[in-house]
Amino acid sequence: MSSKETRLWHAVILQAITDATLPLDVRTLRERLDRQRARDWFLMNDDDYRAACYRADLDPDRVRRYVLPLIAEATKLDLPPPERKSRKPRAPTGRIIEHNGKAMTLVAWAIELGLSKQALYDRLQRGMPLAEALTKSPPRKPRRRATTTPGVGQHRAKSIHDRHIPSAQETPKLEIF
Known part of the structure; x- marks a missing residue:
């Protein structure tokens, strides 16, 4: 391994040591x-750790013997994780849309109709009447059918004067025995 690669892996190990030996106080x-x-x-001592040490031309066991006491000291200074604030349930912020005796947000209507929120929003932005936007099923794109016969293709001519010439593509008959 080149000296540049070895120095890179040294830097990886050094950053890991720095991160591991700082207290969890952030x-x-x-x-x-x-x-x-x-x-x-460092604690798991798995194949990834060992491979990184070998690439840095370091003995993984020696690095661990150096780092583990430092991690133990840093652990004494750890602070408990910050408490997560419980969120108050929020009322829907979207505009309430009333139709056929139901009042729901745009997202709720989209779910009800099986549409994406964006599709329903686009319908309303294009000026589609509310009743039509909320009752119309999603437009279906027609499936594209093959226009050529299987085995027959179009070859482009090499000259600008030539035209497209259909040609059959023959499948070779293989006999195994």
């Missing part, structure tokens, strides 16, 4: 998870 969940994953990487 407020953002992402940083906290990154630090915990770095700790787990």
Whole structure:
């Protein structure tokens, strides 16, 4: 392995050591998870960890013997994770649409009709009457049928004066025995 690759893997190991040996005292969940994953990487001693050490030209067991006491010290300074604030249930913020004795939001109507919210919104934006937008089934695109016969294709001519010439594509008859 080249010296540049070895230095790169040294940097990977060093960053993991830095992350693993810092206390879990951060407020953002992402940083906290990154630090915990770095700790787990050293604690698990799995194939990925060992491969990274070998690529950095380091002895994985020696690195672990160095890092584990540092992780233990950092763990003493860990703060508990911040409590998640419970969210109050929110009323739907969308406009309530009344039709045929039902009052629902645009999203609820879309679910009721089996449409996407965007499709229903587009119908109303194009000026489709509300009654038609809320009762009309989604437009179906016609299936495209094959226009050529199986085995027959169109070959482009190589010259601009030539025209398209249909040709049969023969399937070779194979006899195994």
